[in-house]
Amino acid sequence: MKGETKIKTDIFSQINSRYNSFTNTEKKIADYIFKNSKDVIHMSITDLAYNCGVAESSVFRFCKSMNLKGYQEFKIALVHMTTLADESPHLSSEITQEDTLEELASKVLSTNISALTQTYNLINTKDILNAVKAMIEADKIHFFGVGSSLMTALEGKSKFLRITNKTECSMDSHLQIMSASLMTSKDVAILISYSGSTKDVIEVAEVAKERGAKIICITRFAKSPLTSYSDITLLCGANEGPLQGGSLSSKISQLYLLDMLYLEYFRRTYDESVLNKESTSKAVIEKMI
Template sequence: MAYQDIYSLIHSRYTTFTNTEKKVADYILANAKDVLYMSITDLADACCVGESSVFRFCKSMDLKGYQEFKIVLAHSVSLEDETPQLSSQITMQDTIPELSSKILSTNINALTETYNLIEEKDIQRAAESMIKAERIHFFGVGSSLVTALEAKSKFMRITNKTECSIDSHLQSMSASLLTEKDVAIVISYSGSTKDTIEIAKTAKEKGATIISITRFAKSNLTYYSDITLLCGANEGPLQGGSLTAKISQLYLLDLLYFAYFKGTNKESIYNKEQTAKAVVEKML
């Protein structure tokens, strides 16, 4: 579809907005670039309104919801800056050395922010839950599924109780068979992906411990989470699946891996030796 200019759209319908919707519109017009990296909960809090008011604001402009609004906003910001929304720092004029430097800086900043968001007690609780669990399921859709599969691959070197299905229907079925003895690690940058939220809801109903890895402390996903681990990367709506966000998620998973390894030292060492031997003949 051809996206309209969000600023023109807001101005043209401003008089038809309710007072609450005008609060949302005013904030967006004044802070458009910041809103690109905000969840619906963050925007609602910033405007001192409810999430339903933000959703109604989006619907009043004939948009399907908040995610489509952010895509339209991203296109408008890109046109305003006269450059595609590659990222908030990178431009079409950058040379290879400039790109190298900016990408390095972006990744370092994302890892540093993730490090600063780490709560020791949450990592400890998450590791202990995983150690006690009968099964550990990794869940994610889209680019987050790739991260979940990476986590499965890493943990299966030291334990045989990890699982990860590659189809959203299979993930739903796996979630429906969880018990209070299991752990579900749910990965979603936005925390607002419908399939992922449904999986978390199902896992919660079955009594499983839910560990979420996400960007936003307040989201539909964290509502169902027992433990929330926050990644520090900023990803715009036109940058879905960015490696910066994935690196931050993998950093947290690596931290869980070593915490788990320390808590199951003898078993993990033995299993790592066995899995290494299993593939040694496949190497040159």
């Protein structure tokens, strides 16, 4: 309950009340937030720092000065205030309490189509080809993610397991960091994180990088703590607010990128993949009645 009170605090009033005591750097951050509050909701800490011309650590200290745990809690407080400022209570960026079921269905469809379209427009062909090349040449392909991104990582493992036996994905964050610590320069780590700011995934990336593994990131933001370790970054196009964690539109855009990797991998290892697909399909069919 105590944490809930924090989140519902008027963040704009807090910033105003502290403004005169802010450093010049903190005032730059505050000024930018006042002018661009709705855009900040969808920014990573790296993006906000870049747009303000300050360091990420300065943004983090700014959030702590509001008696918040960090940037994510600040964004939750911010989204509460921007939502309250609107006439109707928003369930997401477009869906409201007043929508009919038909309107809801239409908006969900539009959101998912938009996420896929944006992801398509962000595709860099060279990055996809380089990622697939690294995966083909790798001894092992490790998929990593936590929370809802873990579900996407597991889907990646499941998909590639149909055509190759070199995929891995651990369910537990401790097991993930252990797997990363045993990776080699012949392995590929595919890290999935919408924000690119998830501590467990960043730690995995750091350890895998130290071991010399190739790092492929599937994320929303080109600049984030996670992408600083990335050799290849594949961007998904869905916008997800801090209260929309694990939204299906972001997951769909990530799965779209995994599908691209899978199909290109299949094409370039066609003979082997066809044989493996037949074997795994037959094994599954025999489980059916």
